[in-house]
Amino acid sequence: MKILVTGGLGFIGSHTVVELQNVGFDVVVIDDLSNSSLDVLNGIEAITGKKPDFEKIDLREKQAVKDFFVKYTDVTGVIHFAASKAVGESVENPLLYYENNIGSLVYLLQELQKKQESHFIFSSSCTVYGQAEKMPITEEAPIQGAMSPYGNTKQIGEEIIKDVAKVSGINSVLLRYFNPVGAHPSVNIGELPLGVPLNLVPFITQTAIGIREQLSVFGSDYQTTDGTCVRDYIHVVDLAKAHVTALQRLIDKKNAEKVEVFNLGTGTGNSVLEVINAFEKVSGQKLNYKIVDRRAGDVTEAYADTTKANNILGWKAELSLDDALASAWKWEQKVRGK
Incomplete structure (x- = not known):
């Protein structure tokens, strides 16, 4: 079975491609390289011994999406990461976010619904909860009015998937994750x-290595x-493994519903200052940071109740914040040749 990973050269996408290939899946990546690099293919190959197939496609181009599925008729599983993802930028340029995040999803689903059966993993976000009333956040928490156009695209995306599932052979898992950090070991x-x-x-890592003069702490x-x-x-890496687990759940027909939802997090909340202090501890670097005004679109706090993912999906985060920050620092040093 060939699995399509859209945005597969991005941060989470590339790590998921690695985990898919590690367990034997055949992978094809779509990426438009707007926020990634072809060099990532070499990194994936260095880890797994195999370079995935790659197609440079802008998923906003409907005909290009059609042509892809004509070429790759054996794709029945899709993990969809490709999207614009910055809260602040979405506030400043909402139409870019609606075009990119909603249009690409619609075009993918239009092709998948032509198949008798297909599996779709959606990269959703804890932003769909807005500022949740209770912590930790469960999957049953009310979907609040979105605090940014980015968050709204994730809410709309989930609704589109649920509507399409009712009239097609598409089975889906919506993964609402919290804040991914770190790098492959x-x-x-x-x-x-x-x-x-x-x-x-x-x-933080770019400030520590001297690329950024100062880190702003918003509020x-x-x-x-x-x-x-x-x-x-x-x-x-924990997050990437969850996508493989969710895909396998659909393939094995273990899903209880046509569309299932899982929160992915550690279950622990850390403040910005706690992250800064943890980084300083694991790296031995003192950070130059400054408290500035709040940033539009930010919620006060958000951390996951992971009970459902642990017990039903059969997945649990295993790596710590210190692990993540240490790997992020090693990655930054490698990239900068230091």
């Missing part, structure tokens, strides 16, 4: 954003232990 692949990082950990007046935002930081 081989440091052959990791998080490498183009331009200024929009996520905390790569901004210190939140209702948390130290006033900074709290998130559930999950090691990207």
